[in-house]
Amino acid sequence: MPQKARFRSAEWFGSADKNGFMYRSWMKNQGIPDHEFDGRPIIGICNTFSELTPCNAHFRKLAEHVKKGVLEAGGYPVEFPVFSNGESNLRPTAMFTRNLASMDVEEAIRGNPLDGVVLLTGCDKTTPALLMGAASCDIPAIVVTGGPMLNGKHKGRDIGSGTVVWQLSEEVKAGKISIHDFMAAEAGMSRSAGTCNTMGTASTMACMAESLGVSLPHNAAIPAVDSRRYVLAHLSGNRIVDMVKEDLRLSRVLTREAFENAIRTNAAIGGSTNAVIHLKAIAGRMGVELELDDWNRVGRGTPTIVDLQPSGRFLMEEFYYAGGLPAVLRRLGEADRLPHKEALTVNGQTLWDNVKDAPLYNDQVIRELDNPLVDDGGMCVLRGNLAPKGAVLKPSAASPELMRHRGRAVVFENFDDYKARINDPDLEVDADSVLVMKHCGPKGYHGMAEVGNMGLPAKLLAQGVTDMVRISDARMSGTAYGTVVLHVAPEAAAGGPLAAVENGDWIELDAYDGRLHLDVDEAELERRLSASDPTEASRRIASSGGYRQLYIEHVLQADEGCDFDFLVGCRGADVPRHSH
Numbered sequence: 223m224p225q226k227a228r229f230r231s232a233e234w235f236g237s238a239d240k241n242g243f244m245y246r247s248w249m250k251n252q253g254i255p256d257h258e259f260d261g262r263p264i265i266g267i268c269n270t271f272s273e274l275t276p277c278n279a280h281f282r283k284l285a286e287h288v289k290k291g292v293l294e295a296g297g298y299p300v301e302f303p304v305f306s307n308g309e310s311n312l313r314p315t316a317m318f319t320r321n322l323a324s325m326d327v328e329e330a331i332r333g334n335p336l337d338g339v340v341l342l343t344g345c346d347k348t349t350p351a352l353l354m355g356a357a358s359c360d361i362p363a364i365v366v367t368g369g370p371m372l373n374g375k376h377k378g379r380d381i382g383s384g385t386v387v388w389q390l391s392e393e394v395k396a397g398k399i400s401i402h403d404f405m406a407a408e409a410g411m412s413r414s415a416g417t418c419n420t421m422g423t424a425s426t427m428a429c430m431a432e433s434l435g436v437s438l439p440h441n442a443a444i445p446a447v448d449s450r451r452y453v454l455a456h457l458s459g460n461r462i463v464d465m466v467k468e469d470l471r472l473s474r475v476l477t478r479e480a481f482e483n484a485i486r487t488n489a490a491i492g493g494s495t496n497a498v499i500h501l502k503a504i505a506g507r508m509g510v511e512l513e514l515d516d517w518n519r520v521g522r523g524t525p526t527i528v529d530l531q532p533s534g535r536f537l538m539e540e541f542y543y544a545g546g547l548p549a550v551l552r553r554l555g556e557a558d559r560l561p562h563k564e565a566l567t568v569n570g571q572t573l574w575d576n577v578k579d580a581p582l583y584n585d586q587v588i589r590e591l592d593n594p595l596v597d598d599g600g601m602c603v604l605r606g607n608l609a610p611k612g613a614v615l616k617p618s619a620a621s622p623e624l625m626r627h628r629g630r631a632v633v634f635e636n637f638d639d640y641k642a643r644i645n646d647p648d649l650e651v652d653a654d655s656v657l658v659m660k661h662c663g664p665k666g667y668h669g670m671a672e673v674g675n676m677g678l679p680a681k682l683l684a685q686g687v688t689d690m691v692r693i694s695d696a697r698m699s700g701t702a703y704g705t706v707v708l709h710v711a712p713e714a715a716a717g718g719p720l721a722a723v724e725n726g727d728w729i730e731l732d733a734y735d736g737r738l739h740l741d742v743d744e745a746e747l748e749r750r751l752s753a754s755d756p757t758e759a760s761r762r763i764a765s766s767g768g769y770r771q772l773y774i775e776h777v778l779q780a781d782e783g784c785d786f787d788f789l790v791g792c793r794g795a796d797v798p799r800h801s802h
């Protein structure tokens with residue numbers, strides 16, 4: 223029986239005419255009876271399952287639990303695949319396809335009979351990609367994350383995804399462990415389904431989703447293999463049906479206030495620098511103004527109280543058992559440090575209502591505000607003649623003694639140059655040098671690779687050096703650490719001043735004052751920039767055509783979220799919620 227015209231899907235299934243016949247008839251080849259077309263909400267389950275995205279490889283089962291919840295609440299679930307950009311396999315970097323995936327999501331929602339969507343997110347870029355696509359359509363949407371892996375285990379100790387790779391590879395270079403020991407850690411690091419178990423980008427973005435209010439409480443931290451993850455999927459399936467009935471669209475949740483809550487949360491959890499780029503891109507799709515300086519204004523002064531790797535000691539499993547993100551938000555709120563308690567979340571309650579009674583079981587993992595891991599964990603936004611449009615540094619991952627530093631530049635023209643020379647015994651470098659790498663920004667490395675945490679020269683590691691100031695237009699894995707200045711904008715390949723740095727130039731970093739200065743006068747800088755063409759490499763990449771050309775020609779700089787210029791802004795008005 224054709225459905226009564228009410229929800230958006232009625233535009234497809236609600237009429238007793240030739241069009242309605244066609245839309246229903248083809249769907250019926252899946253064994254759908256007439257009564258399923260009676261006007262109930264059609265809920266899309268946007269699935270990033272892929273065996274090439276190992277962090278999301280358990281999502282078929284997750285989707286089954288969402289379906290149970292949707293059916294139980296009186297909706298009809300339809301699962302659909304979207305581009306899945308996994309961090310570990312995809313070259314040149316999963317970031318290169320974040321915008322592509324978001325376009326897939328947007329057009330899949332826009333073009334299909336969907337009244338609401340459940341976004342199955344996990345590996346780093348899948349969370350922003352799906353939120354960006356759904357935000358562009360502004361329909362009711364709820365995030366269900368795949369959850370983190372269990373703690374890695376190696377030689378009787380816990381090891382963290384990614385973080386241990388950086389640690390052990392430096393220990394091999396320094397001659398402290400054998401290559402055999404290094405290889406033996408592989409299987410132990412990733413021993414269950416799920417995303418990286420450190421506070422890397424996947425866990426950070428899951429926490430961002432929860433603090434933005436677009437997921438149910440505890441979505442961020444329940445381990446992937448914990449049965450409560452499936453309960454959360456089921457309840458999210460229940461809830462999205464009611465969200466459609468309440469017309470609770472993303473624009474009512476993803477407000478300016480929600481982004482400020484997320485920025486504050488990022489500081490408290492010691493979250494990934496990648497969140498700076500992704501939150502800007504999501505906000506841009508929603509039409510919310512969010513600037514780099516908002517990270518200074520809202521985030522600075524906030525202590526990091528979550529003691530997780532890479533900044534601290536524990537892993538996501540302990541984070542969940544300690545109380546998870548609700549306990550962190552409660553701790554912030556009780557100290558009047560949650561900026562907008564009244565922000566609406568997808569369950570219809572305010573953020574504060576969701577967390578005000580949250581239990582907290584372990585003060586070592588989620589520390590007291592007056593006993594933090596880092597006193598001021600807010601992202602440092604840096605500016606100066608080396609980064610006129612900004613750069614970022616994560617203080618909880620940096621060495622306090624290097625936060626103010628003056629040193630001579632050791633310059634690498636690109637990542638290949640870095641790899642070729644970093645371990646050269648004749649490289650002129652000492653512990654006070656500043657490693658500078660160019661051409662790894664959005665256009666320079668088409669996608670902005672996570673190579674900013676350049677490994678240190680082997681000869682310095684052998685001397686016991688463990689950290690140096692490093693500067694680039696690249697990103698850094700959320701699992702990495704060090705005194706690393708990232709996201710320098712404009713990037714070298716866009717003609718930014720980074721392109722003009724030469725070996726031996728003095729560079730001053732003052733992370734406390736937000737200053738990044740190249741000690742070269744303006745006239746000399748201009749002379750150097752005009753003597754070369756830093757955009758040549760990216761033009762060569764674009765000349766191969768295809769998506770790479772689209773990417774290079776339209777990607778915005780890091781301070782603008784690396785979205786495509788033509789995708790910014792909400793196009794939800796083109797996606798009417800109810801049929802007429």
Ligand code: FES
Nearest residue numbers: 277309345418424
């Ligand atoms: Fe997928 Fe880390 S590689 S979450």
